[in-house]
Amino acid sequence: MNGEIHQLLLITSLGNGYLIHGADASSKELQHTNSIYVTFTDGSQSWQWTDWLEQLRSNGCQRLMMVSGSQPEEKWQTSGFAGGGARAGIITLGAQQNRIWIPHWESGQFRSSVRWNITYTEQEQELGQPSERAFLPLSEVGKQFRQSLEQIAALAEDIEQSFWKQNFFDPGIAILDGASAPKLAFDLPDVYSDEARRLLNAVYKTWVFGAMGSWNDEPPYSAHLHDKSEEYERISAQLYAALLQTAQAAVNSVIF
Structure with missing residues (x-):
């Protein structure tokens, strides 16, 4: 994160x-x-x-x-x-x-x-x-986030980067579907719903953007080798936006 x-x-x-x-x-x-x-x-x-x-x-x-x-x-x-x-x-x-x-x-x-x-x-x-996405119900935000994870999980498999699918994207989807998740890096106050907690847990689990050793490191080269550089750029950008907007929707959910 x-x-x-x-x-x-x-x-x-x-x-x-x-x-x-x-x-x-x-x-x-x-x-x-x-x-x-x-x-x-x-x-x-x-x-x-x-x-x-x-x-x-x-x-x-x-x-x-x-x-x-x-x-x-x-x-x-x-x-x-x-x-x-x-x-x-x-x-x-x-x-x-x-x-x-x-x-x-x-x-x-x-x-x-x-x-x-x-x-x-x-x-x-x-x-x-x-x-407008900030004002969507958490159920709709979670649905859209899940779609982003499914897309990037499929891409990871296509470019022979299944490590990311197995260890990040698939577990994130499972969390959204109700699987148990590691405790957040901090305790959400009791004013937040279980759904907000689940969304944030999935965000933390699937935040793969960084420098060395991240989704930004080796996967771009793999995408290039499989002639999928444009798809890699597009789907990675979509996931980043989904992660950020889902996290915001979760912590802002007590406002609306």
């Missing part, structure tokens, strides 16, 4: 649990450590994670909504790198309108190790309105 997308999903889901039912939103992944430093700023003040949530609620915020830029399929090849992939952020709902918090990741030295400094800055909404 792309670390930037993972953090956006974490913030959105934990934040919604807190804003809806006052659930504990503390997270080791968002605490300041030697390897990560997360802050939120409106340009004049800065907050740490839980203080930011309290500030939002005091200002009338009722929900968090993860959004991303249009045409995410164009960004799939860079999604495994810091700063790559579709641009995304978090909109605060119920408070000021058209405001979005956009993350900026920057690496630096802290003591003897590298630390990621991540700053979420409030600004005018500039990613456009959420796509």
Whole structure:
């Protein structure tokens, strides 16, 4: 899973649990450590994670909504790198309108190790309105996601990359169909449905985009050898968009 997308999903889901039912939103992944430093700023003040949530609620915020830029399929090849992939952020709902918090990741030295400094800055909404897909029922989102997985699983077999079909795409389809799944990298608050959990589990299981050793590494060459480069590009882009949009639909499902 792309670390930037993972953090956006974490913030959105934990934040919604807190804003809806006052659930504990503390997270080791968002605490300041030697390897990560997360802050939120409106340009004049800065907050740490839980203080930011309290500030939002005091200002009338009722929900968090993860959004991303249009045409995410164009960004799939860079999604495994810091700063790559579709641009995304978090909109605060119920408070000021058209405001979005956009993350900026920057690496630096802290003591003897590298630390990621991540700053979420409030600004005018500039990613456009959420796509129509964001408002589809989770059952329909899951159906479309399943179709993307079926297509790429068939492609993997055609280009003699069955490893990906057997270890990622087929298990992802099985999760969508109700099979047991590994525990998520974080606990979704109780405000989320089992269906939302199932979709997110399938997303995490089938996120194959990265650098060395990923679906972006050897499979393109295999596709070339089988004269399926164009199909590889098209279906991979479709899967990336489906993964991102399915994840967003799951964490945003408590809004609609």
